[in-house]
Amino acid sequence: MSRFLEEAANAGLFVNFRIGPYICGEWNYGGMPAWINQIPDMSIRSSNDPWKTIMRQFMMNILDYVTPYLAKNGGPIILAQIENEYGTSDPGYVDWCGNLVTHEFASAEILWIMCNGRAANSTIETCNSCNCLDDGWIDRHRQTVVDRPMMFTENEGMYQSWGRAMSVRETSDLAYSVAGWFSGGGSYHAYYMWHGGNNYGHTAGSGIATKYADDVCLHSDGTPNEPKFTHLSRLQHLIADRAEIMLSQDANRTALPYWDGTQWSYGTQQFAYSYLLSVHFLVNQAPISLAVLFRNQTITMSRQSIRIYDENMFLLYDTANYSDINSNNTEIVPIVSGSFEWSTWSEPTLSNLSVVTSPTPMEQLTVTNDETIYLWYRRNVTLSQPSSRSILEVQTRKGNALLVFLEGEYLGEFDEHQEGLGNVEATITLDLSSFKPNQQYLLEILSISLGLNSSVPAYNLEYKGIVGKIWLDGQLLIDNQTSTNFWQHQKGLVGEELEIYTEEGSSKVNWSNDSSKDIGKPITWFQTRFDLDHLVREDINANPVLFDAQGLNRGHVFINGNNIGLYWLLQGICNGRPVWCTQRETNCSEPTQRYYHIPPDWLMSKNNLITIFEHLGAPSPASNSCQLKLHFLVFCSAICFI
Numbered sequence: 001m002s003r004f005l006e007e008a009a010n011a012g013l014f015v016n017f018r019i020g021p022y023i024c025g026e027w028n029y030g031g032m033p034a035w036i037n038q039i040p041d042m043s044i045r046s047s048n049d050p051w052k053t054i055m056r057q058f059m060m061n062i063l064d065y066v067t068p069y070l071a072k073n074g075g076p077i078i079l080a081q082i083e084n085e086y087g088t089s090d091p092g093y094v095d096w097c098g099n100l101v102t103h104e105f106a107s108a109e110i111l112w113i114m115c116n117g118r119a120a121n122s123t124i125e126t127c128n129s130c131n132c133l134d135d136g137w138i139d140r141h142r143q144t145v146v147d148r149p150m151m152f153t154e155n156e157g158m159y160q161s162w163g164r165a166m167s168v169r170e171t172s173d174l175a176y177s178v179a180g181w182f183s184g185g186g187s188y189h190a191y192y193m194w195h196g197g198n199n200y201g202h203t204a205g206s207g208i209a210t211k212y213a214d215d216v217c218l219h220s221d222g223t224p225n226e227p228k229f230t231h232l233s234r235l236q237h238l239i240a241d242r243a244e245i246m247l248s249q250d251a252n253r254t255a256l257p258y259w260d261g262t263q264w265s266y267g268t269q270q271f272a273y274s275y276l277l278s279v280h281f282l283v284n285q286a287p288i289s290l291a292v293l294f295r296n297q298t299i300t301m302s303r304q305s306i307r308i309y310d311e312n313m314f315l316l317y318d319t320a321n322y323s324d325i326n327s328n329n330t331e332i333v334p335i336v337s338g339s340f341e342w343s344t345w346s347e348p349t350l351s352n353l354s355v356v357t358s359p360t361p362m363e364q365l366t367v368t369n370d371e372t373i374y375l376w377y378r379r380n381v382t383l384s385q386p387s388s389r390s391i392l393e394v395q396t397r398k399g400n401a402l403l404v405f406l407e408g409e410y411l412g413e414f415d416e417h418q419e420g421l422g423n424v425e426a427t428i429t430l431d432l433s434s435f436k437p438n439q440q441y442l443l444e445i446l447s448i449s450l451g452l453n454s455s456v457p458a459y460n461l462e463y464k465g466i467v468g469k470i471w472l473d474g475q476l477l478i479d480n481q482t483s484t485n486f487w488q489h490q491k492g493l494v495g496e497e498l499e500i501y502t503e504e505g506s507s508k509v510n511w512s513n514d515s516s517k518d519i520g521k522p523i524t525w526f527q528t529r530f531d532l533d534h535l536v537r538e539d540i541n542a543n544p545v546l547f548d549a550q551g552l553n554r555g556h557v558f559i560n561g562n563n564i565g566l567y568w569l570l571q572g573i574c575n576g577r578p579v580w581c582t583q584r585e586t587n588c589s590e591p592t593q594r595y596y597h598i599p600p601d602w603l604m605s606k607n608n609l610i611t612i613f614e615h616l617g618a619p620s621p622a623s624n625s626c627q628l629k630l631h632f633l634v635f636c637s638a639i640c641f642i
Contacts, residue, residue, distance in 0.1 A: 005069040008076045016113070016153070016190070017066065018081040021058045022456065026159050026208045027199075029452035029462060030084075034370035037461050045083070045458040047092040056100065063108055072109045079111050081153075085128060086117040088458040098122040115153045128154035128192075130173075130581035133180035134285055134304075142185075152181050154192035156581040157216035160209035162417040162450070162592050165572035167582035168215050171228045172305065175235055175319035179306040182239050183273040183281030185251050191232075196220035198597045201563045202373050202556075205454030206399030206462075207419030209593045210565035215582075221544035221597045227325035238308065238317055245278040256282065259291040259298075270301075279316070282307045340528040343511035345500065347493055347523040347613070349376075349408045349444050355488040359479045362489055364447055364465025372492035373449040375465055379487045381406075381443045381472055386432035394426040394445070395468030401448040401554075403522060403615065404428055407441050410522045413616060415554075417570065421453050421460055423467055443472070446523065448615060450566070493613075495525050501558035501611035519618060526612040532605055545603060547596040553616035560609050562602045569594065 008015050022045055023031040036042055042050045059082075069075030082097045098120025101112040114120060116128035125145070127137045132152050141150055155177055158167055181189055195218040199210050211220040217229040224230070239246075251273040257264040269285035270292050282294055284301040291300050295313060302320035310316055355378075356367055364375045383390075394402060394414070401415035414426040435441060447465040456462060470477045479485050499505030511527060518524045532545075547557055549567040557564050574588035 001065070002069075005066065005076060009069070013076060014071075014078045015069075015076040016079040016081065016188075017077045018084070018115075019059060019062050020084070021055055022084055024084050024454050024456075026205045026212065026454045028203050028205050028454065029370070030205070030454045030456050032456070034365050034368075034452065034462075037365050037463075038369070042461065043459050044456060044461065045086065045088065045093070046090050047096065052096060056104070059100070059105065063105060067108075070108055070110060077110060079113060080108070081113050081115060082120075082123060083114045083117075085115060086119075086458075088118075090458055091118070093458070094118045094120050113151065113153065124148050124151060126151040126153040126188075128152075128156070130156055131177040131180060132186070133177075133184050133283075138181075138184040138186070149187045150181075150185060151188040152186055153188075153190050155181075155189065156192050157196075157213045158579055158582055159213050160211055160592060161207050161419060161579075162209055162568060162570050163207075163573060164579075164592060165574045165585045165588045165590070166215060166592075167578040168584050168586050169582045170584070171231050171322060172302075172320045173581075173583060174228065175231055175322075176304055176306055178232065178235055179281065179308065179317070179319050180283060182246070183251065183283060183306060183308075185246075185273075187247060191216065194218060195222070198565060200565050200599075202449070202451065202566065204451045204566065205419070206451040207417055208451060208454065210567065210596055211593055221546060221595075223544060224328075226328050227322045230325045231322040235317060235319075242275070242279045246275050249275060251275055251281075256292040256294055258284075258286075258293075264293060277311055279311075280309045282309065336530045336532065340530065341513070342515040342526055342528045343513055344515045344518040345495070345509050345511050345525045345527075346518065346521065347495055347525065349405050349523075350442075351490065351494045353490050353492070353494065353497060355490050357486040357488050359486050361466035361470060361478075361487050363463050363467050364449065365452075365463060367489050368491050370449070370452060370464075372496055374491075374493050374496070375447045376490035377445040377447060377466060377487055378490070379443050379477060380440050380485055381475070381477060382440050383432060383435055383437055383473075384475065385473065386435045386437055387473075388431045388433040390430045390432040390473050391471075392426075392428045392430055393471040394428070394466055395423055395470070396426050396447070397462075397464055397467055398422055398424055399450045399453060400424075400464055401450055401615070402426055402428070403446040403448070404430060405444040405446070406430070406432070406435065408444075410617075413522075415450070417450060419453065419455070421456070421462060443477075493523075495613060499561070500525060500527075501563075501609075501613075502561040503609060506609065506611075522615060522617040524614050524617065526614065526618075528610060530608050530610060532603065532608070545598045545600065547598055549591075549594055549596060552612070552614060552618045555612060555614040555616075557596065558609075558611040558613075559598050559602050560604065562599075564596050564598055564602075567596055568592070 020031050039050050044051050066077060069077050071078045082101050102122040112123045113126050114123045115126040119125035129135055129137060132138055138150060160166060193213045193216045196213040196216050198220050199212055204210060214220045217225055217232050219225050254272050255266050256270040256272055257266055258270045271283055272294060273281040283306050285304060287303050289302050291298050301307060305320035307315060308317040361377055368375055392404060396402060398416050398418045398420050403413050404411045411430045412428045414428050416424050449464045452462045498508040500509050549569055552567060552569060554568040557567060569591045572587060572590055572592040574585040578585050
């Protein structure tokens, strides 16, 4: 954090320090630690004493840490945020947040915001939206608050969700939103995001893909998203060039006559914001193209667009016109190829790791505190009438996967990749026809958290794993306190415990060089080494390096001990309803995400160690099914070369 603040100061940038502790951001648990769940009587984001105690202490610790970077000490921090999109009806909590910044944190001498929701009187409410002019936010703000600046904290670029195709926001729509905001007098604007990102490790919230906001001005791998990048860059330079004059005066808004086909008429959707002796914003909010009259000139405007003119009526910018900008045409170049000597190691279903016993299955976070995404549930079961269509019913949660084994044999899987909180009923059909009736067998279930939900409203906590009853062919697998057939819970994997994805840990297990026998086998580790192409070695930061997961199913990849995040070749479905702020869907029926970014400082020129933990078993590829492709520089998935 200090490095970021130092870089901001060196670049001459100001910082809006959105502290938290709840930040959402599609981050795992909204940025909060899972141990919060273990605090008695906890109710987050509410007038709850345990929550207020830890939130206050967190804020005090953070402010103490960043004191050298506060504006009063010559640092870049001029704003801070106390809560995030608070929509719950708890006025007592909102007032408490306001009192906190007014009294206990007054020595920071900065302004505080509460974005897009209920805001305390001592804070500034800001807008998170697709268009804060068209949705009426600017007008409402001016009518109700006359002494506070207009701040747009999240102009949405949207994120990727597992199981959905990418939703795209049109370049013209984003430019229209930004130009409209500044035309109406907005003084602060933040893209959400300008640069897309990546959820390395298991930082992504439930249902959130590893790449984040890839459709914004800079892709998650850092390459320009054209024409959006250049078109919005031009607008930002224009606004910066006129900023001093625009901030020194209130815009004069006048209605514009438009041609209705027979005569010039006045409505409510065509108007101009004029900053005298500087710049004029002509706005057409209508969903159709039409002609308007301004300064005795007839000007044709595209649907929902803004044209910006200088005082001499020279056109400076048109949100709808970027025909001179070439779209992305990035060359796809493989940088690591050839036949590799892959080694494999199967994660054992039984191990010597410590276990916790209970007559009922324990909720996952109670055991793991989210320090690992894996929890083994084990229990002996007696099969009464095993069949080829035996049914296992488990109460679990959204954003959770369950892998089922009997006597070490993998039998099936359930996954729930939806965003949100709540229980779901998992029904898994198992082929038990090879097992004998009235005999006891070891049932094992590997629960895999696919992220803790990031949007956590007040009075709610997140849970994972088995959260209720479990039946096998109608038999309830819960025992009373006197039974000896308790559930055993093992936290994490043996491969994790030994850190076999690192140089030191790799030698702690016996890797098999006959990888062919492990194709299609679940919970299997793959490992090999690779060198970078000589051209890449000369400048490893010149272009992004991405991992192509084609040929795999779902799991995690480690590069030199670093986890690049969850990969999943889950099909992305177009449902005809693009998500908020977007207009269309793309890449229908292709994987939600096929390529995964590798930070360049995780790579070496030679002898890089790559380790893959595959949850479900990689399908055996066709002889030439894996080709190296991506934005610029990539290497292919392990299984392509087995």
